[in-house]
């Protein structure tokens with residue numbers, strides 16, 4: 051499998067943590083969404099790896115153009131605002147569509163079973179009150 | 185080399201096939217039971233929340249394999265899509281020993297008496313193929329009872345005795361109520377609606393050498409960790425094998441029914457697990473491959489005598505494909521309604537299955553199975569909730585234990601063009617033409633579904649919901665887990681495929697024992713009817729032998 055550049059990785063991490071932000075409970079990255087994605091890129095999501103890289107590069111470029119800094123370095127409120135713009139099509143259809151896909155994957159990593167590499171120690175399940183008994 | 189010989193070959197070790205194999209084997213017949221899937225253990229089926237028969241995001245846990253078994257789905261605008269087993273539009277049920285019963289939700293409903301005479305009760309809506317069954321509830325009642333007792337159903341017969349007359353109660357009491365069902369019970373009481381515990385093919389007490397349900401959270405779409413869920417894999421198929429008269433061959437995919445020059449079935453040609461073609465011969469052939477694959481088998485078995493497929497002289501094979509429009513309403517409550525006690529589905533009303541003013545048919549409404557968190561995130565968010573971010577996360581945290589839905593299987597009004605045909609170009613791994621879906625349910629189904637959705641909302645409101653949301657029903661082709669209807673039963677070969685004994689018209693020794701013969705599919709989950717009908721068919725085969 052190919053891997054992301056350091057900047058892409060930092061952008062991914064920042065985006066995942068805006069999709070599922072840390073609060074009293076772990077954010078997406080801490081809970082293992084990155085790990086979930088790494089595993090999926092070696093399997094079901096392998097065909098999407100290139101799209102991921104392009105998306106991450108694209109939103110980083112937008113961040114630099116509009117705010118003069120890499121996406122990952124922006125304040126979280128600015129990151130949120132930028133992602134809202136992307137979601138609402140302000141930067142084109144393709145980015146909006148791909149962001150929705152990324153959201154889906156991040157949620158799978160966070161709320162799916164730990165066996166898929168995310169939801170470390172079932173933190174997401176404990177947060178919402180889903181207990182596996184039996 | 186001469187082909188292996190049996191008295192009977194049963195294709196498909198699912199619900200109907202499991203029953204048929206057991207009844208014939210116990211009567212001393214030498215039976216070959218062919219199953220394309222494997223006999224998977226609990227561990228092999230696993231608990232992958234993204235790859236199971238409830239959420240097949242990237243795969244499934246009960247077959248078929250993702251590669252080599254494509255189908256083609258044609259949408260309303262005529263656009264064709266090649267679909268794999270885990271993708272939308274594939275209409276998957278399962279491919280495994282036990283078929284759907286290995287991982288099902290185990291709701292064990294009898295059809296209601298009026299479900300067998302829909303045309304008589306409601307007339308035939310223009311463009312639909314609504315029709316009566318050639319048999320009635322009374323004729324099936326003893327077979328329902330047999331299924332309930334031999335597989336094992338937990339329920340309370342008295343609670344629905346006015347609508348579903350029965351001679352004998354279920355063999356086990358219902359599972360104790362859940363927090364969710366107590367809240368809904370309150371709502372139904374306020375409305376004056378009668379409810380019933382949902383009858384389940386699940387042991388509420390130890391039975392048959394197997395444990396009672398441990399109320400785990402992974403019931404529907406998964407295998408049971410203690411084998412308290414009763415399917416054919418742990419009841420009838422072991423019974424069949426215990427006779428010594430039945431050979432179960434897994435990884436065996438039937439390719440065609442072999443017939444002789446006068447059209448009599450002489451056996452089945454199949455591919456074994458090493459993909460080697462095999463021919464087996466028998467006096468009787470019974471197809472129980474599920475409504476999609478059984479139709480496909482008949483079509484793929486065309487001969488010069490029957491160039492459009494076996495039993496297809498009336499151009500009926502594959503038509504009237506139906507499942508259930510599943511409509512419901514999601515609701516949030518002020519109090520927690522989740523207590524984590526599986527399987528979750530627990531209370532239902534049959535009040536709206538029939539007798540709804542100006543509506544054709546109706547359907548049962550029930551509460552929900554335990555929702556896997558990722559399913560909750562994908563399918564249960566209110567429409568205006570942000571799809572990501574702090575608010576989304578807070579909702580998950582604050583609402584998961586406060587949200588449920590009431591929904592149910594709307595009785596579909598069949599359309600002759602909702603159908604399975606053979607795709608002219610796409611082949612499976614063995615080079616056989618694959619199933620191609622086209623058409624949709626009749627528009628009346630949508631009207632009925634909309635009516636039921638309103639009743640679901642009424643129920644939830646009366647139970648104290650603080651917020652409800654839903655998506656409006658749309659006309660679709662519903663087959664999937666509740667697939668039925670593709671080889672409809674009837675007396676007239678021009679309008680049906682099998683007779684009232686599920687014998688293919690014009691073929692003395694060829695029978696169907698799955699959901700395909702259902703003329704209509706009821707307003708409840710179908711498996712108990714498939715099981716009951718298979719008992720009746722097997723008994724009929726033996727009587728005529």
Ligand SMILES: Cc1cc2nc3c(=O)[nH]c(=O)nc-3n(C[C@H](O)[C@H](O)[C@H](O)COP(=O)(O)OP(=O)(O)OC[C@H]3O[C@@H](n4cnc5c(N)ncnc54)[C@H](O)[C@@H]3O)c2cc1C
Nearest residue numbers: 196198199200220279283284289290291438698699709711
């Ligand atoms: C997750 C889930 C939940 C469900 N919950 C409920 C519920 O609560 N209540 C209810 O009533 N129903 C439920 N169902 C549906 C129920 O399982 C089906 O109605 C039932 O299994 C259908 O029975 P059948 O005999 O028609 O076919 P199946 O049980 O599907 O059996 C057909 C078998 O034939 C095999 N086969 C197909 N083609 C071939 C071939 N060419 N050669 C050899 N073998 C072949 C298949 O692999 C399969 O094992 C559920 C299903 C699923 C998957």
